[in-house]
Amino acid sequence: MVTYRQVMDTDLAKLTDAAQAWEDMADELQKLETTYQTKVQKISAGMSWRGLSANSAANTATQTRHELDAAQVEARAVADLLRDAHGQFVRLVGLVKGAVKEAQQAGMKVDADGRCTFDYAKATKEEAFAAHHDPDLAETERSWTKRIEQAVQAVDDADYGVKLALRESVKDTDGKGDPHGFNGAAQGDVEVYEGRRATDLGEKLIDGKLSPAELKEMQILMRNNAHSKPFSQTFLSGLGAGDAIKLSDKLVGLSYNRDGTVSNTEYLSVEQGLAHSVATATEVPGTLKERPPGSPQFNAWLNSPDGKFFREWTEGVRKVGFEKYGSKQVPRYGYQSYLTMLQNYDKFDDQYLYTLGDDIIKAEKKQPSGVWDEWTGADPKFVNDPLDTVLGLMSKDPDTATAFLDPEGKGALKNDHLTYLIEQRDWPKQVMNGGYGPPMTMDDTFGKMGFGAALEAAATGHVPGTDYPLGKHTEDQARVMYQAIESLNKAGAAENLDPMLRKPMANILADFTPDLHQTLARDNTLYREHNGLWNENGELRVSVPEEHLVKIMRGVANDPNAFADLYNAQRHYAAGTFAGMPEKVSEHTRVPIQEASSVLGMYDGVRADVLFDDRDKKIQWERDFNNALTSVTSIGPKFVSNNAAAFGSEILYRIIRSESHGIMWDRIKEANLDASVENAKQFTAGQKEVDSMVANWAETRGHAKDSDYTKDLIGIGQTKHAEGRNQALIHLRADY
Secondary structure: OOOHHHHHHOOOHHHHHHHHHHHHHHHHHHHHHHHHHHHHHHHHOOOOOOOHHHHHHHHHHHHHHHHHHHHHHHHHHHHHHHHHHHHHHHHHHHHHHHHHHHHHHOOEEEOOOOOEEEOHHHOOHHHHHHHHOOOOHHHHHHHHHHHHHHHHHHHHHHHHHHHHHHHHHOOOOOOOOOOOOOOOOOOOOHHHHHHHHHHHHHHHHHOOOOOHHHHHHHHHHHHHOOOOHHHHHHHHHHHHHHHHHHHHHHHHHHHEOOOOOEOOHHHHHHHHHHHHHHHHHOOOOOOOOOOOOOOHHHHHHHOOHHHHHHHHHHHHHHHHOOOEOOOOOOOOEHHHHHHHHHOOOOOOOHHHHHHHHHHHHHHHOOOOOOOOOEEOOOOOOOOOOHHHHHHHHHOOOHHHHHHHHOOOOOHHHOOOHHHHHHHHOOOOEEEEOOOOOOOEEEEOOOOOHHHHHHHHHHHHOOOOOOOOOEOOOOHHHHHHHHHHHHHHHHOOOOOOOOHHHHHHHHHHHHHOHHHHHHHHHOOOHHHHHOOEEEEEOOEEEEEOOHHHHHHHHHHHOOOHHHHHHHHHHHHHHHHHHHHOOOOOOOHHHHHHHHHHHHHHHHHHHHHHHHHHHOHHHHHHHHHHHHHHHHHOOOOHHHEOOOOHHHHOOHHHHHHHOOOHHHHHHHHHHHHOOOOOHHHHOOOOHHHHHHHHHHHHHHHHOOOOOOOHHHHHHHHHOHHHHHHHHHHHHHHHOOOO
16 A cells, blocks of 8 residues: 555656666667577578477577567566556656645645644634634544545555556566567556456456455556546457446446445446446547548548447447346346446547447337336346436537437438437336236336436537526527427327426427517517528527427426426516516517517416316416426526626516516416316416516506506507417317
């Protein structure tokens, strides 16, 4: 174990001195080989000496010549290993010293063993007093000590790898010459030897023969080489895709309990390291847009020495993707095991994720229906839908998700992935053995979770769950949004949107609020004339058929919280348009009010349809909707538009400040109405929301809420609200 003192005191320059000495030795051996060839071997190879003794001498000379050559290879490899070690140690020791310096700057004193305590001698009286009475001081000291310990541990891990490489490099593995001679196959890369050792340990683990000490050794190797491509490719090439899956299966079994809770963190760390190794080994130069899979540039790289591992590894995974690794009763396929392992890491190369997802789709199309169905008794520790898991990984890199789902990608990126996922794919089911009857199937409760996340990332350009400005998109993002809505409607899945797609679609629609606002306002002829993407004065617009949009909104509304988020985005956007209105009544005031009335009328129509369809739960739905609506207040300032100042201004907050309590009770009353056409026409809470915003806006211009000026403005949008509400219900209900 390398100590803190050794790290701080060791003269690393001696490594380069030693490397030069080994290089000099190799030069001398080269001279010796030349001398031996001309002075000794030449004699045994001449025509003047024949017979058994000549043959014996020739064989001995050849063997000696080989050893002299192998000795040079070995010596130069050792020199390279020492230089490699020097580079690693300089970097890692620098990190230790950097941690010490930062600890000292934070007021710590670092002793000769790397332990940190508060340095009262260098503190002011005020600082010393505060530290003395700080109940968290001990924990602060421990945290700095631990940081230094971790930096020292990294040096120790590297030291282990160097020792391993030096030891292995001098073992005769070339299979020529003397069995115990010099190693003509010696390598000058520490990580290559570490990768080979990791392969050996992985094979032992598969066979159940790994000792506790060897498990610790494997942890060190994985930890020390997480970002090393030579290590990762050597390690995985040694295993091959099939054994990598067997290793992962073994690690999953050793790491988790039956219920999915962690049972052994040591094995889990190796499983995580295995996933990290795949990520590192499959890195491709450039980006997905620069070098998409299938393009001439990508294929040229794939057939180069640098692309050899990627090509062989992906081919290997394809071959074992549908091999069975589970039991006969409950089969588990290679892709399921492979993605169970990959989900332990979340930063994969964009080209690799695209290739992997595309491979699985192509393979799925050749398989019988229900290949990923989850049968009773399946091990819950393993994923059942590898494609959905790949999509979940893509959601962490929005550009990858966009490229994968964009139906009109350029060149090699043009694909039908989104259409396949929504319109064609037979999504996995949960299957229960039926006893004496046929098996019973049901939708997977959490199916499409990865797809929902990827779809949101692809259409918005942001990682789901993060905070970001709304309203600006690239053409490929807008195409994903448009195609998703169209495909969901075509597949008949819009109004009955899958539970795992409701929140993502709400977030997507909220991100396109300016476009949705114009569509639902029903007065913009450009939006009614266009279908899909178009440009207006240099601004990207996307128009969706009104009926299709309303049906998607209805699907989102099956989740009251998601619908509340979407509604909240619309009312904030409407308030933002109010903030930019002039005081003088003209089309510049009438139009925003009429548009907001129509839009929120559409929402009232959707809400009416939800409540009339789900009579038993309608009161709870309405309460959940209102609770979510009143708790979400952060959307307003997010919009990015030409009048961004209005959306972020104080006036917006004054406008959006509605009589929420009274309107909430109005909604509750509406929810209690019997389901009938006439009662549907009583849903006017959205118009009351507009009225409240208009009155608040007028108040910012010095007009009382009960003034004639305000009353005149309030009356402007009421007809538009009724039209919007009724039109939404016409789209949704055949009996309206």
